[in-house]
Amino acid sequence: MTDLAARLDRLRGDAPARNHDARTIAALTTNPGCGRRGLMDAAGIDKDAVARYLGFPAPFGQSQFAIARGNAFEKQVKDDGFAELFTLLRERLGLPVPQVAIESLDEVGGNHGSELRHAQTRRALARALAGDGSTLFDHPLLRLDIAGQPAYLEPDVLAFRLGDKFYVIEIKSFAIIDGQADPEQVAAAARQSAVYVLALRRLLTQLGHPATAVSHEVILVCPENFSNQPAAAFVDVRKQLSVIERQLSRISRIDDLVAALPEEMTFELGDGLASAIRAVEARYAPDCVSSCELAFFCRDEARACGSTDLLGIAVRDDVGGVETLATALGLADGSLAPSPEQVEIAAKLRLARLLRAQALEGVA
Amino acid sequence: MRESPESLEQRIAGLRSAVRRALAGGDRTAARALRAELRAAEDSWERAVLGGGDPKPVLLPVREQVHHALSLLGVPAAPKLIVAVHDAFFSGELASSRLTSLRRDEERSFRSAPYSRPYYLCAALTADLLAPARGLLVISTWPLPTRIVGPYSPRADFLTSAIRVAEHTLRTGAGGDAVRPLLWRFAANIPGAAGDHPHDADPRRLLTAATAELEVHTGKDTEQRRQAADRARRQLGDVEQLFGARLAAAARAQNGRLP
Numbered sequence A: 001m002t003d004l005a006a007r008l009d010r011l012r013g014d015a016p017a018r019n020h021d022a023r024t025i026a027a028l029t030t031n032p033g034c035g036r037r038g039l040m041d042a043a044g045i046d047k048d049a050v051a052r053y054l055g056f057p058a059p060f061g062q063s064q065f066a067i068a069r070g071n072a073f074e075k076q077v078k079d080d081g082f083a084e085l086f087t088l089l090r091e092r093l094g095l096p097v098p099q100v101a102i103e104s105l106d107e108v109g110g111n112h113g114s115e116l117r118h119a120q121t122r123r124a125l126a127r128a129l130a131g132d133g134s135t136l137f138d139h140p141l142l143r144l145d146i147a148g149q150p151a152y153l154e155p156d157v158l159a160f161r162l163g164d165k166f167y168v169i170e171i172k173s174f175a176i177i178d179g180q181a182d183p184e185q186v187a188a189a190a191r192q193s194a195v196y197v198l199a200l201r202r203l204l205t206q207l208g209h210p211a212t213a214v215s216h217e218v219i220l221v222c223p224e225n226f227s228n229q230p231a232a233a234f235v236d237v238r239k240q241l242s243v244i245e246r247q248l249s250r251i252s253r254i255d256d257l258v259a260a261l262p263e264e265m266t267f268e269l270g271d272g273l274a275s276a277i278r279a280v281e282a283r284y285a286p287d288c289v290s291s292c293e294l295a296f297f298c299r300d301e302a303r304a305c306g307s308t309d310l311l312g313i314a315v316r317d318d319v320g321g322v323e324t325l326a327t328a329l330g331l332a333d334g335s336l337a338p339s340p341e342q343v344e345i346a347a348k349l350r351l352a353r354l355l356r357a358q359a360l361e362g363v364a
Numbered sequence B: 001m002r003e004s005p006e007s008l009e010q011r012i013a014g015l016r017s018a019v020r021r022a023l024a025g026g027d028r029t030a031a032r033a034l035r036a037e038l039r040a041a042e043d044s045w046e047r048a049v050l051g052g053g054d055p056k057p058v059l060l061p062v063r064e065q066v067h068h069a070l071s072l073l074g075v076p077a078a079p080k081l082i083v084a085v086h087d088a089f090f091s092g093e094l095a096s097s098r099l100t101s102l103r104r105d106e107e108r109s110f111r112s113a114p115y116s117r118p119y120y121l122c123a124a125l126t127a128d129l130l131a132p133a134r135g136l137l138v139i140s141t142w143p144l145p146t147r148i149v150g151p152y153s154p155r156a157d158f159l160t161s162a163i164r165v166a167e168h169t170l171r172t173g174a175g176g177d178a179v180r181p182l183l184w185r186f187a188a189n190i191p192g193a194a195g196d197h198p199h200d201a202d203p204r205r206l207l208t209a210a211t212a213e214l215e216v217h218t219g220k221d222t223e224q225r226r227q228a229a230d231r232a233r234r235q236l237g238d239v240e241q242l243f244g245a246r247l248a249a250a251a252r253a254q255n256g257r258l259p
């Protein structure tokens, strides 16, 4: 074990390590600048338990209803030997009729162990790359190394081979209506699928094939127009891929964050927990509420010090160098003299204040 | 082929001391397996001596209903399809919830009194590990290759089911509201099988279309199933050939074959 891994283990204390899944890895990219989240995730800390302990439980996770609907739709698409999915792939992508072989990778002879399943996945894909394999791979168990720890990705997807290209197929239960789906849901799905694309690319590279053999377009399969009829949509995840790759490389430099912490510090549940967490810098943004278990704790902290972070990443970057709302307002109305590096932003704030006043007059 | 009460008593005594020895030797896994066997033997003794036949007589109608539907399809099928076929062609109600424990009950019955029933409902076996395939039921009297599923089998069996359903419809002249959704379920997903109108599924056209596509896959599918069946006959005992290789055996089969 590396020193860093050992130190991360100590930070976690006795609590069991939580593996990343595609959702947590994708959430990293929502707020890449946050050292607090990066560190706690790297140490495998159960942030949900931490938030609960601190009295800031986050109402997280999907509703039971949404989960049940999602499962029912996925089952429907896969019933009868994936009949509906094959029809869709044949009609939309011109999948040749002879290609109908399916490999189920969600267990190995009744065994659900991650290592066994991952090995089985490797073997199935290696066979496919050798030109003698299946077309659909259901629930492949993929792996990404994060901060030196293997994270198995609980698979909600299919890998699909067409010619010499692989695609990630994700089955989702939100509707595509007149060719459009809810952009937020699509974005969330794209972030998750991108993680799978990356993990699949890593695996193919290990097997001696170019990463580009995995398409940067993922296929979302969703119900169409209020029916239960499945439809396919292509989503280009190149942007999400590069964000995630950058993030992952950032996580591996987590040693800097660790080095700044007192040697004896731990995130174990206990009296010192809140102050230990405050010792690691966070970058709260309103988006945290939909992606991070600690959101209510961090929001509370940001409010308490009147941080400009509260207004979101875009605003925070606009008023770069101005830490609190009080400072921003003071600079805008001139009651506060700007420091040399604040001169430029102060001018912008004053102008903004003027424009706002004029606009309000115009309305009145 | 039922075991006599005398021979059962002997076996029970033998199993009791085997359990004791296993526990004394600290081998909990073996003890657990032996105890399950012991309990099954005791059950059979009770039935043989006290009468009363099967422990759950209520099972009989369900297993017969399932047997009818499966015999019509002729290939491994999921509970959902079994229920749909039953609803289309047979009378009486078949609730899919009653299919969930069926396979386990059948296996228990077979283990306690092997071959005492004319047929058993088993899980299909996966071609790679010869382990039970989740959610696919078969009849024990089918040839081994039919009871094994490889990568091409889900599609091939879907097409065979379509053919069998279409033939049955044509032969019996069945029709109407009960049969149409079943025909459509197949026709909607086989090239050339659907008519010009939605939900219009002509059994004759379905038969032609399904036969044409099956022609494409059947060679590879049959060959893979045949090879796996040969392996099963070499590697598995009677019980396992019906109900699948156990976990440990599956893990052994895996060893050395993984990269």
Ligand code: SF4
Pocket (backbone or CB within 6 Å): A031, A034, A035, A036, A037, A282, A283, A284, A285, A288, A289, A292, A293, A294, A295, A296, A298
């Ligand atoms: S909620 Fe807190 S820890 Fe989580 S990402 Fe936001 S700022 Fe970071």
